[in-house]
Amino acid sequence: MLELSKNRSMANSELEIARVLWGLGKATVRQVVEALPDHRKRDFTTVQTYLARLEEKGYVKSEITGRVKTFTSRVRPASVIRDVTNDFVERLFGGDSFPLLQHLIRQGDVSAEKIRQLRAMLDELEQPSEPTTDD
Structure with a gap:
């Protein structure tokens, strides 16, 4: 069974990042940044923080292969x-x-x-x- 954090609600900004990740399937932070709509700020560190929060809450998982960290969704x-x-x-x-x-x-x-x-x-x-x- 998927174990989610008790604080599992998503902030609007986290939801936006999750939606991009759902569209990509599997992605690095940079790929998520590049996939954001043009009208949104493309800040690598901020996207990285949102992905880390989503991982903490149980919505996202990460995998490190070599020096590359990729993220995938754990929820539909x-x-x-x-x-x-x-x-x-x-x-x-x-x-x-x-x-x-x-x-x-x-x-x-x-x-x-x-x-x-x-x-x-x-x-x-x-x-x-x-x-x-x-x-």
Whole structure:
């Protein structure tokens, strides 16, 4: 089982670095720095610090081959999204996600296509699951 730090929440800057690493798969600090968007500051030492923090928290692991240290993610993006979203909903809405859904739908720029997809998802959730048979 993956062991994460008790202080496992990610700061926005750490999340940005993690997203770059997810895109790269495996990377050195320099490769992460170079992959950052142009509008972001590309400071080697800062990126190195963020990667070290992510490693401390259990999100990232490193491997040294010769003189080269590479980093890879230890968690899938979906699990981070789940954790961050759950934390956000708990802090802002007391754990009730429905007010967040209402806000996103009412305040967001939701296209007709997105509404169709949402309707299909809701219809799917309302359908009773079919019992499976063992043949």
